[in-house]
Amino acid sequence: MQHLNISLIGVPLDFGQSRRGVDMGPSAIRYAGAVGRIESIGHQVTDEGDVQVSAVERKKHSDTNLKNLDEVIQATTELARKVAEVVDAGRFPLVLGGDHSIAIGTLAGLSEKYKNLGVIWYDAHADFNTAETSPSGNIHGMPLAVSVGLGHESLVNIHSEGQKVKPKNVVIIGARSVDPEERQLLKEQGVKVFTMHEIDRYGMTSVMEDALAYLRSRDVDGVHLSLDLDGLDPLYTPGVGTPVPGGISYRESHLAMEMLEDSGMITSAEFVEVNPILDEKNKTADVAVGLMGSLFGEKLI
Known part of the structure; x- marks a missing residue:
C-alpha cells in the first residue's frame, strides 16, 4: 500500500439545497474520527480546516431560478483554489461536505493538473440537471452537469473557463432517482x-x-471519487437530505471502496451530504469514516 500525504479540507456549505444543516457535515465527520482512522492505516493527514462560507443568504438573482447562486460561487471558487494548491504540493485532497454542489469547486481545482480526469460518482442521483431542467433550482442537483460544461455560465467558468471533465470520463454508480430530462x-x-x-x-x-x-x-490521468452518502440505502445513512430507498448496502459500499483502493487509481476524493440534524447519533458520519478506512487501505487481517 502506498502511504499518502492527505490534506483534509472541510466545506461547510448548505446553500446548494433546501434542507439546512449539512453545513455541519465536516464537523460531524471529524468528530467521528476521520483523521485518526486514516492515520492508523499509515497515512499522514494534515487538516487544512474549513473553506470560509457565508452564514447569510443573499437575495435570489432575478435572472435565474438557481438558489443561493452567489454563495455557491464564493465557496466553490475558494475550494477550487485550495484543491489546486494541495494537488500542486503533491498531496491527496480529501474534501468533506457540505452538500454536493461543492464538487463544482473540487473538480475545477483538480482540472488544473488532470487534463483527462476520470470521475466515479457514487450517488443515488445523477446531479446532471441545469437551470432549465431542474424542478427545484437546487444547485446540489447540478454539479456533474456543470463540471462537464453544461449550465449557468458563472458556475461552468469557476476557476477556469469551460469544461473541467469530459462526460465520457464519468461513471455514475448507484443511481436510482433520475429526472426525465437528466436521463436524456x-x-x-x-x-x-x-x-x-x-x-x-x-x-x-x-x-x-x-x-x-x-x-x-x-x-485517464487520475480518478476522483465523489461519494454522496445518499448513495447508500437510508437504512445505513439516515442523516442525508434526499434519501432514496432501495440503495447500496453497507457491505457493498465497503467492497466498492476496497476495490478502488486495490486499483491504485484514486487520486482524490470527497464525501458529502452528511446532515447531523437528520442523523441518528452520528450514524451517517460514522459510515462515512468507515468507508474512508476501506478506501485508504484498512484491512480486517
Whole structure:
C-alpha cells in the first residue's frame, strides 16, 4: 500500500439545497474520527480546516431560478483554489461536505493538473440537471452537469473557463432517482451509468470491475471519487437530505471502496451530504469514516 500525504479540507456549505444543516457535515465527520482512522492505516493527514462560507443568504438573482447562486460561487471558487494548491504540493485532497454542489469547486481545482480526469460518482442521483431542467433550482442537483460544461455560465467558468471533465470520463454508480430530462442529457453526453438494476443483477464486484476497466480504457490521468452518502440505502445513512430507498448496502459500499483502493487509481476524493440534524447519533458520519478506512487501505487481517 502506498502511504499518502492527505490534506483534509472541510466545506461547510448548505446553500446548494433546501434542507439546512449539512453545513455541519465536516464537523460531524471529524468528530467521528476521520483523521485518526486514516492515520492508523499509515497515512499522514494534515487538516487544512474549513473553506470560509457565508452564514447569510443573499437575495435570489432575478435572472435565474438557481438558489443561493452567489454563495455557491464564493465557496466553490475558494475550494477550487485550495484543491489546486494541495494537488500542486503533491498531496491527496480529501474534501468533506457540505452538500454536493461543492464538487463544482473540487473538480475545477483538480482540472488544473488532470487534463483527462476520470470521475466515479457514487450517488443515488445523477446531479446532471441545469437551470432549465431542474424542478427545484437546487444547485446540489447540478454539479456533474456543470463540471462537464453544461449550465449557468458563472458556475461552468469557476476557476477556469469551460469544461473541467469530459462526460465520457464519468461513471455514475448507484443511481436510482433520475429526472426525465437528466436521463436524456446523460444519454446525449455519453455518461456511463450503473443503476441499482445493474448492481442488483450483476453484483457490486462486476459493476466495479467494469467501471474501473472503462476508465482505464479512457486512458485517464487520475480518478476522483465523489461519494454522496445518499448513495447508500437510508437504512445505513439516515442523516442525508434526499434519501432514496432501495440503495447500496453497507457491505457493498465497503467492497466498492476496497476495490478502488486495490486499483491504485484514486487520486482524490470527497464525501458529502452528511446532515447531523437528520442523523441518528452520528450514524451517517460514522459510515462515512468507515468507508474512508476501506478506501485508504484498512484491512480486517
